[in-house]
Amino acid sequence: MKSRSEALVAYLMLVPAFLALAIFRFYPIAVTCWGSLCTESFVVAGKQIFVGFANYLDLFQDPIFWKSVWVTIKLNVVINPLQVCLALLLAVMANQRFRGIGFYRLLFFVPIGVSLPIACIVWRIMLDPNSGLIDSILAVAKIPAQPFLINQDQALWCIVAIATWKGASFWMIFLWAGLQDVPREVQEAAKIDGASQVQRFLRITLPLIKRPLLFVLVTDTAVNFLLFVPMFLLTRGGPSYSTNVLMYEAYKTGFVYGEMGKALAIVMVLLALVMVAVVAQFRLFQREQS
Amino acid sequence: MKTFFSAALIHVLYLTVGFLFLLPLWWALASSVRPLNDIFKYVSPFSLAALIPDKITFEAYRSIFFDRGFGIAVFNSLFVALATVLAGLGVNSLAGFAFAVLRFPGRNALFGITVLTFLVPFEAISIPLYTVVRSLGWLDTYLALIVPGVANGIVIFLFRQFFSQVPRELVDAARIDGASWLTIFVRIYLPLSKPVIVSAALLIFLFQWEAFLWPLISTRSEGLKVIQVALAGFEERYRTLWNELFAAATVAALIPLLILLPLQRFYVQGVTAGGFKS
Numbered sequence: 001m002k003s004r005s006e007a008l009v010a011y012l013m014l015v016p017a018f019l020a021l022a023i024f025r026f027y028p029i030a031v032t033c034w035g036s037l038c039t040e041s042f043v044v045a046g047k048q049i050f051v052g053f054a055n056y057l058d059l060f061q062d063p064i065f066w067k068s069v070w071v072t073i074k075l076n077v078v079i080n081p082l083q084v085c086l087a088l089l090l091a092v093m094a095n096q097r098f099r100g101i102g103f104y105r106l107l108f109f110v111p112i113g114v115s116l117p118i119a120c121i122v123w124r125i126m127l128d129p130n131s132g133l134i135d136s137i138l139a140v141a142k143i144p145a146q147p148f149l150i151n152q153d154q155a156l157w158c159i160v161a162i163a164t165w166k167g168a169s170f171w172m173i174f175l176w177a178g179l180q181d182v183p184r185e186v187q188e189a190a191k192i193d194g195a196s197q198v199q200r201f202l203r204i205t206l207p208l209i210k211r212p213l214l215f216v217l218v219t220d221t222a223v224n225f226l227l228f229v230p231m232f233l234l235t236r237g238g239p240s241y242s243t244n245v246l247m248y249e250a251y252k253t254g255f256v257y258g259e260m261g262k263a264l265a266i267v268m269v270l271l272a273l274v275m276v277a278v279v280a281q282f283r284l285f286q287r288e289q290s
Numbered sequence: 291m292k293t294f295f296s297a298a299l300i301h302v303l304y305l306t307v308g309f310l311f312l313l314p315l316w317w318a319l320a321s322s323v324r325p326l327n328d329i330f331k332y333v334s335p336f337s338l339a340a341l342i343p344d345k346i347t348f349e350a351y352r353s354i355f356f357d358r359g360f361g362i363a364v365f366n367s368l369f370v371a372l373a374t375v376l377a378g379l380g381v382n383s384l385a386g387f388a389f390a391v392l393r394f395p396g397r398n399a400l401f402g403i404t405v406l407t408f409l410v411p412f413e414a415i416s417i418p419l420y421t422v423v424r425s426l427g428w429l430d431t432y433l434a435l436i437v438p439g440v441a442n443g444i445v446i447f448l449f450r451q452f453f454s455q456v457p458r459e460l461v462d463a464a465r466i467d468g469a470s471w472l473t474i475f476v477r478i479y480l481p482l483s484k485p486v487i488v489s490a491a492l493l494i495f496l497f498q499w500e501a502f503l504w505p506l507i508s509t510r511s512e513g514l515k516v517i518q519v520a521l522a523g524f525e526e527r528y529r530t531l532w533n534e535l536f537a538a539a540t541v542a543a544l545i546p547l548l549i550l551l552p553l554q555r556f557y558v559q560g561v562t563a564g565g566f567k568s
Contacts, residue, residue: 006392006393006394006471007392007393007394007395009388009392009471009472010388010392010393010394010397011388011394013384013385013387013388013392013471013475014384014385014388014389014400016380016381016384016385016441017381017382017384017385017404017441017446018385018400018441019441020381020437020438020440020441021403021404021407021441021443023422024419024422024437024438024441025407025410025415025441025443026403026407027418027422028415028418028419028422029410029415029418031418031421031422032414032415032417032418035417035418090307093303093304093307098297098300100301104304104305104307104308105554106551107307107308107309107311107312108307108308108311109547109550109551109554110311110312110315110547111311112496112546112547112550113315113543113544113545113546113547113550114314114315114543115499115500115502115518115542115543115546116500116502117500117502117518117521117522118518118521118539118542118543119314121521121522121525121535121539122314122315122317122318122536122539123314125532125535126313126314126317131330133317133340136340165310165311165314169311218409219408219409219444222408222409222410222411223411226411226413226414228413228503229502229503232503233522233525247413247414250417251503254417255417255507260417263417264417264418267414267415267417270414271410271414274409274410275409278409
C-alpha cells in the first residue's frame with residue numbers, strides 16, 4: 001500500500017515534465033519519422049499523402065544532398081575532437097591556482113555570454129576581406145590578406161573557428177567542474193609544466209573525469225551535427241555549397257522550397273548520423289575502460 | 291630566476307588565450323562608442339587605436355533603443371527567458387526528485403527516454419514543432435516561445451544527479467514523522483539544492499537567450515522579436531550602421547555576462563555536484 005502511494009506520487013510529479021516532453025519532443029520526433037514518408041497534397045492544403053521511401057530515394061539521387069552529407073561529416077570529424085580537447089585544456093588552465101587566476105577565469109567566461117548569432121555577426125565583420133580587423137592584424141605579421149568566408153576552401157574552417165571560439169569556452173565549464181572533483185593532491189601531481197606531468201595527467205586525472213568527458217563529447221556532437229546559425233548568417237551554405245550542412249539543406253528544403261517531406265527525410269538522415277556517432281563514442285569509452 | 295621566467299611564461303600564455311576570447315566583444319564595445327565614420331579608421335593599417343576609442347559617444351546606444359525599438363527585443367528575450375526559467379525549475383526539479391528519490395515501476399525506462407531527448411536538439415525537430423504549435427493556435431505568441439523550452443532533459447538529469455546524493459536517512463526520518471513526499475521535496479530537498487538550482491536556471495536562461503531558429507520560424511510580428519532575431523534582422527537592414535550594430539551586440543552579450551559572472555561560483559559547484567559524482 002505504502003509503495004503504491006509512492007508510485008502514484010512519483011507519476012504525479014512526472015506528469016508536467018512528461019506531458020511537455022510528449023507534446024514538444026516525442027510527438028515532433030514521431031512526426032519527423034512519419035512525415036519523412038509523406039508528401040503534402042497539392043489538392044487539399046495540409047493533407048499528408050503517404051509515399052513510402054520516395055523522399056529518401058529522391059534525396060539519394062540528389063548530388064547536393066550527398067555533398068551536404070560530406071560537408072556535415074567533414075565538419076564534425078574536425079570540430080568535435082577539437083572543441084573537446086580545447087575545452088579540456090582550458091579547464092585544466094582554469095583549474096590552476098595562482099595570483100591573478102580569477103581575472104583569467106573571467107576572460108575565459110566571456111564567450112559564454114556571447115551568443116552564437118552575435119559571435120557570427122561580430123566575427124564576420126572582423127573577417128571581412130576588405131577592411132577586416134583580422135586581415136589587418138595579419139598584415140602586421142606580413143601575411144597577405146585572406147578571403148576567409150567568401151572562399152570555398154576557407155569558409156568551413158572559419159565556421160569551425162567561430163563555433164569553437166564559443167564552444168570551447170562553454171564546454172570548459174563542465175570539464176572544469178569535473179576536475180574540481182578530482183582530489184587536490186592528484187591534481188598537484190598532474191600540473192601541466194613538464195613531460196612527465198603530462199604523462200601523469202593522461203594516466204591519472206583523465207580517467208577520473210571520464211564521465212563529464214563523455215557527457216561533453218556526446219552533447220557537443222549532437223549540437224554540432226545540427227549546427228545551423230553560422231551557415232544561416234554567414235554563408236547561406238556557400239560558396240559553392242562548401243558549407244551547406246544537412247541542417248541548412250533541411251531548412252532550405254522545408255522553409256524555402258516548401259518540400260516538408262523531403263526536409264524531414266534529411267532530418268532523419270541527420271539523426272541517424274548523430275546516433276551512429278554517439279554509439280561509436282560510447283563504444284570507444286567502454287573499450288578504454290576494460 | 292627560473293621560476294620567475296616560468297611564471298612570466300604562464301602569464302603570457304593565459305593573456306594570449308584571454309585576449310583571443312575577449313577580442314570580439316572588446317572590439318564590439320570599442321566600436322560601439324565611436325562615431326560611425328571612425329570605426330574602420332585605425333583598422334587598416336592596423337594600429338592599437340583600433341582597439342582603444344579616442345572620441346567616445348553613446349549616440350549608437352541612444353539610437354538603438356529610441357529609434358530602432360531594440361528595447362522591445364531586450365524585453366522580450368528577458369521575459370521569455372525568465373518565464374521559462376521559473377516554469378522550468380518547477381517542472382524539471384519535480385521530475386528530478388521523482389527519479390532520484392521515489393521508487394516506482396518504469397523508473398529506469400522513463401529516465402532513459404528523458405536522457406535520449408537531449409540527443410535530439412531543438413533544431414532537429416523545429417519543423418514538426420512548428421506544426422504542433424500551429425495546431426495549438428500559439429503561432430506568433432509568447433506561449434510559442436516559452437512553453438516548448440520548459441521541459442528539458444539535461445535539466446532533469448542535473449536535478450536527478452544532485453538529489454540522489456542527499457543522504458537517504460533524512461528522507462526516512464521525515465517519513466517516520468509523517469511528512470508527505472511534497473513536504474520532503476519542498477522542506478528538505480529544495481533548501482539543500484541552491485547550487486543545482488542556480489546552474490539549472492542558467493542553462494535554461496542561456497538556452498532561451500540564445501534561441502534563434504525556433505523564434506525565427508514561430509513568430510512574425512515585430513512586437514515579438516527576440517534579441518537574437520532582432521540582431522540578425524538589424525544586420526540585414528542597417529548593415530552599414532556599424533556602431534549601432536556593435537552597440538546592439540554589446541548589449542546582447544553583456545546582459546547574460548552580468549548575470550553569469552557573479553553566479554560563476556555557484557554555477558561550477560552546481561554542475562559539479564549535479565553531474566558527475568558517482
